[in-house]
Amino acid sequence: MTGEEMHALVRRLYPLCRSITGDGLRRTLEIIGESAPLRLTEVPTGTKVLDWTIPREWNIRDASIKDPSGARVVDFQESNLHVVGYSVPVHATLSLDELRGHLHTLPDQPHLVPYRTSYYAETWGFCLSQDTLDTMGEGPYEVRIDATLADGHLTYGEHVVPGESAQEVLISCHVCHPSLANDNLAGVAVAVALARRLAELPERRYTYRFVFAPGTIGAITWLARNRERTGLISHGLTLACAGDPGRLTYKRSRRGDAEIDQVLAYVLKDRPHTLLDFAPYGYDERQYGSPGFNLPVGSLTRSTYGSYPEYHTSGDDPDLVRPEAMEDTLETLWAAVQVLEGNRRYQNLSPYGEPQLGARGLYGSLGGRSDTKEAQLAMLWVLNLSDTEHSLLDIARRSTMPFAALADAARSLQNAGLLKEWIS
Missing domain, CATH: 3.40.630.10 (Zn peptidases)
Incomplete structure (x- = not known):
């Protein structure tokens, strides 16, 4: 994607x-x-x-606060953030003073609507911008939350x-x-x-x-x-x-x-x-x-x-x-x-001195590659630290070489019989 x-x-x-x-x-x-x-x-x-x-399972169909003219001042259909999550059903007519305890705003961010929930305490509420609240008169307001809270x-x-x-x-x-x-x-x-x-x-x-x-x-x-x-x-x-x-x-x-x-x-x-x-x-x-x-x-x-x-x-x-x-x-x-996926530990099967890579075709196989020097150095790092104690990630961090180059080197050395994967 x-x-x-x-x-x-x-x-x-x-x-x-x-x-x-x-x-x-x-x-x-x-x-x-x-x-x-x-x-x-x-x-x-x-x-x-x-x-x-x-x-209990909560589902909501609609919710609003309507002013005396019937206009929706707060409307769940505009944003589902307007209702406190898990609000119990309510249908009441309240003054603004009676409603304030159920209203949530962000005075320091007056144009934004907050997200609030009450999963484990049965209550109800609305979230709105402080800008909207500042325009509201004394009411009365019709308050409705059409929701269910039932076994599910x-x-x-x-x-x-x-x-x-x-x-x-x-x-x-x-x-x-x-x-x-x-x-x-x-x-x-x-x-x-x-x-x-x-x-x-x-x-x-x-x-x-x-x-x-x-x-x-x-x-x-x-x-x-x-x-x-x-x-x-x-x-x-x-x-x-x-x-x-x-x-x-x-x-x-x-x-x-x-x-x-x-x-x-x-x-x-x-x-x-x-x-x-x-x-x-x-x-x-x-x-x-x-x-x-x-x-x-x-x-x-x-x-x-x-x-x-x-x-x-x-x-x-x-x-x-x-x-x-x-x-x-x-x-x-x-x-x-x-x-x-690539991080493994290996055991060097020729640990006494540096093995002769050219005799195994490992240097020759790198001819013409633009990253020949990096690939050779990666082999040397992998051989030196493949003591069953160091993973490829350990080697990458210590050598500062790309992990992919070290993983490629390990595969080549394993195919040449110089390494075996260590399973603890």
């Missing part, structure tokens, strides 16, 4: 009213499934998932790209936010593009599992239902805020020095970026990295949560998301995949 195709997916998903349950979430997963077929799981209300319980299901989707090994790379995206293009739709679009590109590879070392689930409760539900198989996860990333113009940011896993942490630090070193240590706040890396699981799952974003002015507001619209930024995020992920 190109950046424009990813952006088109963001625009298509943007109007849907998503939440942690409900038809908007299902429709979102249905659209994702058109490009990356999903296996859907529905977990009933009341199901215990670790220390949590699946809540929490839904999540999985897409698996199989590999030679049962060991998995986990890519997790939250899909619960309404009309927020960067957080979370850009991450969803990039994940779909990555899944499609992986499927085009003739072979894959790892199995790649993409999880599209509501934030927090969705990841917790997936972990509760897959507790016995989490040991298959060798590497993982949560992906969000993938399309804004900010620099790339990687937050390390709870382990801090997992292979995925080393890989992302390596592929980001030549790009503008920020590296952060793990903290138990942010996206679902904190669920995968909770102490009982301690999975090697980091977080890749551009701007981080809460760090850009449009975060969790109506300003996080498709115009904020840039096709070229999503392409850059995708290419960074692809570079990480290539390192993960």
Whole structure:
């Protein structure tokens, strides 16, 4: 998928009213499934998932605040951010003073509408711009939220790209936010593009599992239902805020020095970026990295949560998301995949002195190549550090040579009988 195709997916998903349950979430997963077929799981209300319980399902049809003339001052049909997520049904006539406790604005950003939710406390409310609130008289106002909160299901989707090994790379995206293009739709679009590109590879070392689930409760539900198989996860990333113009940011896993942490630090070193240590706040890396699981799952974003002015507001619209930024995020992920796929440890089978490469045709086979000197040096580095203790990524970091050149050298040396892969 190109950046424009990813952006088109963001625009298509943007109007849907998503939440942690409900038809908007299902429709979102249905659209994702058109490009990356999903296996859907529905977990009933009341199901215990670790220390949590699946809540009732929320669906909304319409909502508004009408002034005395009948005009819609606040209209859910214009933006689904206008209603506090999980608002209970209400139909009442109230003065502005009576209504104020249910209104949410951003006085410091008076033209924007905030995003607010109340998943686990039954209440209701509206979000509007401060500019709109400042124009409202004393009323009375007709207030209506046409919604249901009833037993139902929490839904999540999985897409698996199989590999030679049962060991998995986990890519997790939250899909619960309404009309927020960067957080979370850009991450969803990039994940779909990555899944499609992986499927085009003739072979894959790892199995790649993409999880599209509501934030927090969705990841917790997936972990509760897959507790016995989490040991298959060798590497993982949560992906969000993938399309804004900010620099790339990687937050390390709870382990801090997992292979995925080393890989992302390596592929980001030549790009503008920020590296952060793990903290138990942010996206679902904190669920995968909770102490009982301690999975090697980091977080890749551009701007981080809460760090850009449009975060969790109506300003996080498709115009904020840039096709070229999503392409850059995708290419960074692809570079990480290539390192993960190729990173191995080897044993030098001729470790006493430097083996005669020319006699094995390894120097001669390089004749005419524009990168002959680099290829020869890569062979020497691989031979010298293939002591079963150093991976190709270790060698790349120490030698400052391109990982791809070292991987090519290792293949040539293995074919010549000078190396064998070390399986600990």
